[in-house]
Amino acid sequence: MTAALFSRGKASRAAAAACAVTLGLVALTACDKPTPLATVTVGSTTKTAEATKGCFDEDKKLSQSKLKECLNKDTGKTIKVQPGQRVGIGVDPKIAEYGWIAATASSPLMGKPSKETYRSFDGESLFVQKNPLGQAETVPEVNLAVVQIDENGGAKGVWHFKLKLES
Structure with a gap:
């Protein structure tokens, strides 16, 4: 039982990390490239x-x-x-x-x-x-x-x- 919970926790963390990376990339594509200052x-x-x-x-x-x-x-x-x-x-x-x-x-x-x-x-x-x-x-x-x-x-x-x- 402990092994099942532990592996599901790793999968959840991996899925959350993948979602965060995907959302970050989507947010970056929506931004304008900053101009020189x-x-x-x-x-x-x-x-x-x-x-x-x-x-x-x-x-x-x-x-x-x-x-x-x-x-x-x-x-x-x-x-x-x-x-x-x-x-x-x-x-x-x-x-x-x-x-x-x-x-x-x-x-x-x-x-x-x-x-x-x-x-x-x-x-x-x-x-x-x-x-x-x-x-x-x-x-x-x-x-x-x-x-x-x-x-x-x-x-x-x-x-x-x-x-x-x-x-």
Whole structure:
């Protein structure tokens, strides 16, 4: 009798383990593959984000209309910047492979794509934008976009952060 109970216990544990593995595989197939990460650091505060929803395709570049749509999205994790602070942008090596640029609504922050995984910028300069008369003015917040470039110079993905200037 003891042998029958013992062997049934092993079978139950084996069946439970098989079910757990199967459920785990089913759950993994339902998940989206995570995108590479971009990070913004200001002082001791760090915010990390995946690509903006619908704005990343690992296998092909974004169309011009999709890129424009992605750049105009007003989303992203918010990080506060005080006068005099530097804003650091770090990217996953997969983003840096062909290059990346950072931009605000007013202009790109870099002259050409960078293959480095980290760059820093003067925080206050990010909030200076030109008004319709062409004069520079300081705005209280900006949307910062990190754009991954593909091997042909097209955009593959966009990551967003919102920067708020504190006085």
